Amino acid sequence: MANSPTSRKKKEAAGSRDAELTKSRILDAAEDEFARGGLLGARTEAIAANTKVTKAMIYYYFEDKEKLYLAVLERAFARRVAAVQQLDLVNTPPEDALRAIGKSFISEVTRHPNLSTILIFEAIQNKGRFYKDIAIATLYAPMSQIIERGVKEGVFRKVDPRHAAVNIMGACVFYFCARENVKHLWEPGTDLLSPEMASQHLDEAMEFVIAGLRAR
Amino acid sequence: MANSPTSRKKKEAAGSRDAELTKSRILDAAEDEFARGGLLGARTEAIAANTKVTKAMIYYYFEDKEKLYLAVLERAFARRVAAVQQLDLVNTPPEDALRAIGKSFISEVTRHPNLSTILIFEAIQNKGRFYKDIAIATLYAPMSQIIERGVKEGVFRKVDPRHAAVNIMGACVFYFCARENVKHLWEPGTDLLSPEMASQHLDEAMEFVIAGLRAR
DNA sequence: GTCTATAACCTGATAGAC
DNA sequence: GTCTATCAGGTTATAGAC
Numbered sequence A, B: 001m002a003n004s005p006t007s008r009k010k011k012e013a014a015g016s017r018d019a020e021l022t023k024s025r026i027l028d029a030a031e032d033e034f035a036r037g038g039l040l041g042a043r044t045e046a047i048a049a050n051t052k053v054t055k056a057m058i059y060y061y062f063e064d065k066e067k068l069y070l071a072v073l074e075r076a077f078a079r080r081v082a083a084v085q086q087l088d089l090v091n092t093p094p095e096d097a098l099r100a101i102g103k104s105f106i107s108e109v110t111r112h113p114n115l116s117t118i119l120i121f122e123a124i125q126n127k128g129r130f131y132k133d134i135a136i137a138t139l140y141a142p143m144s145q146i147i148e149r150g151v152k153e154g155v156f157r158k159v160d161p162r163h164a165a166v167n168i169m170g171a172c173v174f175y176f177c178a179r180e181n182v183k184h185l186w187e188p189g190t191d192l193l194s195p196e197m198a199s200q201h202l203d204e205a206m207e208f209v210i211a212g213l214r215a216r
Numbered sequence C: 001g002t003c004t005a006t007a008a009c010c011t012g013a014t015a016g017a018c
Numbered sequence D: 001g002t003c004t005a006t007c008a009g010g011t012t013a014t015a016g017a018c
Helices: A005-012 A019-041 A044-049 A055-062 A065-085 A094-111 A114-126 A133-153 A161-177 A179-185 A195-213 B005-012 B019-041 B044-049 B055-062 B065-085 B094-111 B114-126 B133-153 B161-177 B179-185 B195-213
Strands: none
Touching (some): A019 A055, A019 B019, A019 B114, A065 A114, A065 A133, A094 A114, A114 A161, A114 B019, A114 B179, A133 B179, A161 A195, A161 B114, A161 B179, A161 B195, A179 B114, A179 B161, A195 B195, B019 B044, B019 B055, B019 B114, B044 B055, B044 B065, B055 B065, B094 B195, B114 B161, B133 B161, B161 B179
C-alpha cells in the first residue's frame, strides 16, 4: 500500500501521525462518552481529554458531534451484524437457536457494555432517530422469527413474538444497563462485569428466558 | 390554615401566586425533562419553558439543578413506596405475590413512564449516586424475598434471587425504556403506551416471568 | 412570589500556524 | 495531521425591581 518505510517508522514515534490510529482512538473515547451521556450529554471536550489528540482532531475527522455519534453507532452495529451472521439460526431447533443468539448477544455486551447503554440513550433521547432499520433487522427480527417458529412447532408457549422478543432482550440487557443501580444487591465492591458475574448472569438469564418460553 | 379569604381568591386568578401549585408545576416539568436527558442532559431553560412560571422560580424553590433532581426522584419513589405498601406480600403464595408486585409496578410505569427512564439515567450517568438504599429496598428487596420464598417452597426453579429479580425487572421495564427503539416492530403509528398495548405488555410480561420461574 | 436582566461559565465549532 | 487560540452561542445561577 501507500506506506513507505519512512512513514512506517514515524508511526512508532511518540507524537504519531497515523490517521487510522487517531480516528479509532477518537471513536473509542467517543463510544465511552456517548455511553455515559448519550448524544445530548456527551462533551467533545471530555472525548478529547480521553484521547491522545486534541479536540480539533474530532472535527477534522468527523465534521461535527452528530456525525461522530453516527460513526460510533455504525461501528457498534457492524460488530453485532458480524456476530449474528456467524450463526446458523435457520437450520437449528428453536430452543438452540434462541440460546445461540442470546449467548452471542450477552457475551458481546459483556465485552462491550457501551452498546447497551448507547442504545437505551438512543431510544430515550433521540426517539430512535439514528436506530431504526439496521437495529430491528439485526437484533429483533431474527429473535422474533425464532420465537414464531418455536410457537408454530409447539415447543414454545403461545406468545406474541414481538412482545416476547422485547421482554427477552430486557431480561438479557437490563442487567448491564442498570448495573450501577442494582450492584448494591451484592456484596460491596462486586463488579457486575467481572467474568464470574457476567457468566453467572448469562446462565441465569438464558435459563430464565428458555423456561419463560417453553411449552409445558 | 393561613388562607385568608383574600389570598384564596387570588389563587383562582390568571397570574396565580400559589407556592404549592408552582412547586408542583416545576416538579412535573422537571420530571419530563430529567426523563429525557437525565441530570446531565436536562436544561433548566427547557423545564421553565414547560412551566407557567419562569426559570428564576426553579432556583427560588429548589436552589439548584441537582436539588431539583433529588426532589423529582423523591416524589417518584414516594409513589412507588405507597403502592408497594398497599400489597400484602408476606401472607400470599409466592406466585400470586410476584404477580401482584409485577402488576403494581408495570401499571404504575404505564401511567408514569418517566420513572423507568429516570432510573436508567440514574444508573448510567450518576452510577446510582442518588439511588441506592430506598430503591433497592423498594423495588428489589421485596421481589428478591418473594423469589427466595418460592424457591424454598419448591414452587419456583432454583434460581439466584438477585439475578432473577434483576432479570424480571428487565423483562417488565425494558419495554418502556426502549419503546422508541422497538416501536418499529409494530405497525407504523402504534403507541406502545396506549391502554391496549400496555395491557398486552402486562399480560405477556407477567406470563413470561411466571413461566420463567415456575418449577416444572 | 414572580419577573427581567445579566453575570460567569461552559461547550461546540473554526481559523490559522506549524 | 496536529496543535493553540478564540469566537459565538448556550447554560447555570443570581441580583434586584415589582
